[in-house]
Structure formats: structure tokens, C-alpha cells
Amino acid sequence: MKKSGSKLISFIGIFLFLSATMLAQSGYTFTDVKRLPASPVKDQYRSGTCWSFSGLSFFESELMRMGKGEYNLSEMFVVRNCFAEKAVKYVRMDGTINFGSGGGFNDVTMTLGKFGIVPEEAYPGLNYGTDKHVHGESDAVLKAYVDAVVKNPNKELSTAWLPGFNGILDAYFGKYPESFTYKGKTYTPKSFEAELGLKMDDYVMVTSFTHHEFYKPCILEIPDNWGWGEMYNVKMDELTQIIDYSVENGYTVGWGADVSEKGFSWKNGLAVIPSEDIADLDGLEKAKWEDLSSREKTNLFYDFSKVRKEKTITQEMRQDAFDRKTTTDDHGMHIIGIAKDQNGTKYYIVKNSWNVDGNSYQGYLYASEAFVKFKTTDLIVNKAGVPPALRKKLGF
Numbered sequence: 001m002k003k004s005g006s007k008l009i010s011f012i013g014i015f016l017f018l019s020a021t022m023l024a025q026s027g028y029t030f031t032d033v034k035r036l037p038a039s040p041v042k043d044q045y046r047s048g049t050c051w052s053f054s055g056l057s058f059f060e061s062e063l064m065r066m067g068k069g070e071y072n073l074s075e076m077f078v079v080r081n082c083f084a085e086k087a088v089k090y091v092r093m094d095g096t097i098n099f100g101s102g103g104g105f106n107d108v109t110m111t112l113g114k115f116g117i118v119p120e121e122a123y124p125g126l127n128y129g130t131d132k133h134v135h136g137e138s139d140a141v142l143k144a145y146v147d148a149v150v151k152n153p154n155k156e157l158s159t160a161w162l163p164g165f166n167g168i169l170d171a172y173f174g175k176y177p178e179s180f181t182y183k184g185k186t187y188t189p190k191s192f193e194a195e196l197g198l199k200m201d202d203y204v205m206v207t208s209f210t211h212h213e214f215y216k217p218c219i220l221e222i223p224d225n226w227g228w229g230e231m232y233n234v235k236m237d238e239l240t241q242i243i244d245y246s247v248e249n250g251y252t253v254g255w256g257a258d259v260s261e262k263g264f265s266w267k268n269g270l271a272v273i274p275s276e277d278i279a280d281l282d283g284l285e286k287a288k289w290e291d292l293s294s295r296e297k298t299n300l301f302y303d304f305s306k307v308r309k310e311k312t313i314t315q316e317m318r319q320d321a322f323d324r325k326t327t328t329d330d331h332g333m334h335i336i337g338i339a340k341d342q343n344g345t346k347y348y349i350v351k352n353s354w355n356v357d358g359n360s361y362q363g364y365l366y367a368s369e370a371f372v373k374f375k376t377t378d379l380i381v382n383k384a385g386v387p388p389a390l391r392k393k394l395g396f
Helices: 002-024 050-065 075-092 105-114 136-150 161-173 189-196 236-248 292-297 315-323 369-375 388-394
Strands: 030-035 180-182 185-187 203-207 217-219 230-233 253-257 331-341 346-351 364-368 376-382
Touching: 030 346, 050 075, 050 105, 050 253, 050 331, 050 376, 075 105, 075 136, 075 161, 105 203, 105 376, 136 161, 185 189, 236 253, 236 331, 236 369, 236 376, 236 388, 253 369, 315 369, 331 364, 346 369, 364 369, 369 376
Parallel strands: 203 230
Antiparallel strands: 030 331, 180 185, 203 376, 217 230, 253 331, 253 376, 331 346, 346 364
């Protein structure tokens, strides 16, 4: 019995090794058509904060486009402010909204507009004994705290609960940077944001679903939209028109998408929608790629060694996937360019926040137009990156 089990384990190990080797040899060859400047790839590591990393990556590219130079902005400053705002709303709503580490691009614009921003060196958010972001404990502690407050055991809330919550944030992320020195000059978060010259009114969120009226603002019903942020609803083909026009005119795009499709391969740096039906994978963020059993259920059994035909995506397919919850608010990334494969098929160049290891393109991936049409939940764009005719329809 023990001996047979050892042979089985050895066989599985050899099979997985060969499968991983095959997949590392992707048959796709890409040529960049247009690639816009972006800051270095970062690592969200074991935290559910992709929305902050991708949102600030977007704004770091905006600063480059504006001629402001290269900045490294603090993701954890945004996360910390959003946790405090989220806690107040969670308590007011008696715990009936989502409370966790997730968020969206609206949270980034809210933070910059309301609280300002600081550079990474002023607030790295690592106050708990590691040099990378590990949020399992802090997420659990913060959730347990607000759940205790919601129970209201005193029959009225004390004046201490919010300072207590902020004390936990101080302990894990560091004391709030009321002021800081950067390159020899003293700033507050608001004065630093003002010097950067970013104006949040210049940016809009965009989505595409038929259960909302087209060309009107809507509130997308996804758990991480805890702040009930609005976004404009456009037709599916207009989503990619916005991306194309933005990139062609020098504007990058923040991209919210579902990455649980079998055709998403971090190792190969690919996101495609193969024409054959393959079961989806449950789970969020990089954890699913780090867990071997999850990887067995995904990319180790899909052959990326040749270019595959993709499905033709329709608005109805998008909607059905959202209604059935096979498209969820899974992951935030940053589109910085357009490329083509050896057959002339269009792809978008996507910057991720999972570091540069274990990936064919040093932290980047190529997402097909079909994948983007099917699996996009939302975009953040500069208004000037929206085609003029569509801008007129949307009223800005």
C-alpha cells in the first residue's frame, strides 16, 4: 500500500513537470503595435489589493504622459483610507455590505480626491514584520472588529469604536502620514496630490451590461463596489473602441476583469477565450496560481503550445456570464498597449501586480480582444481617451 502510493506520487510529479514544461513553451509570438510608458511592475503578494496596485499604476502612467516624471505612489495609503471609509459604511449599514480587502478603481479616485496621496517611501504599509504584503491576519482582525461593533452590545455605539479601528490600521500599516518629507520638501497628502496635478474629474469609469440602460451612469452590482460608485454603461464593442482610442492617443486604461477562465495563463502571459468549452476555475487573485491543486484544475491541462481559435463574443454572452456569476469582479490590471500575434490577431498589453516571477513576459501578459470583450467588468479611462462621438453620447 505504501509502496504503491509512492509510485503514484512519483508518476503525478513527473506528469506535472512535463505539463508545466510544455506550457512554458507557448506557441504565441507577439509584436507590439503601440506600447505606452508604465512604472515598474510591483508585487501585491498575499493581499487582495490588485485594485489599488492597478489603479495607481494607471495614475503613474498618467503622470508620465503629463510630463511629471516617474513616481512610485503608495498603494497602502489608498488601502488604509478605504478600510476606514468602508468600516464607517459597514457599521451604518448594520453589516449588510461587503467588508474586505477588495475594492475598485472608484476607491482609488475617491481616495485621491478626498485624502490626497503620498509616495511609497512615505507610507509602505509594512508595519507587521514582513517585507511583502501579507494581509491574511489584518483582514481577519479588521473584519472581526467591525462585526463586533455591528452587534452593538452596549445598545448604542461608543465614541471609541472608530479610533479603535484606526488604531488597528496604525498597528498593521503604520501611523497615518499627516505630513512627510519628499525630495527635500515637506508635504501633506493633499498638498502632494495638488503638486502632481491630477484632477479626478478628468476620469470616468465604464462598463457594459444590458440590465442597465446604455449611455447612462449606473451602479454595477459587484461585491467590491461597496462605495456604490457610478460608471457609464456602453455597448460591448464600444469598450474596446475606448481602449483602442485611448492607447492610440497616448492614454493607458485601468482594466477590471475576471481571470478565472481556463484560457487565462499567468505562466504563459496569455488571456484567451478558446473556442472549445473548458470548465472555469473558482477563486480569486494569485492564490489560485500558488496552490498546486488549483493549478492542476487549470492551466496544466490546457495546451498553449499552438495558437487556438477563439470564440466570437456577443453582448448576450457577456450578460449571461455576469448573470450566472461566471464573470465576477475578480482582478484589477493595467492596459498599456496593443499588440498582434503571428496571425495578425489583436491583443492588449497588460501590466499585472504579481511581480515578475513565474511569467513569460516579466510581469506582463497579452489579453486577446475576445477575452477583453467577454471578461471585462469595468474600465477607468481619461475622458480624453474616449472617442469624441461616444463622449457626446455620454454627455461629457
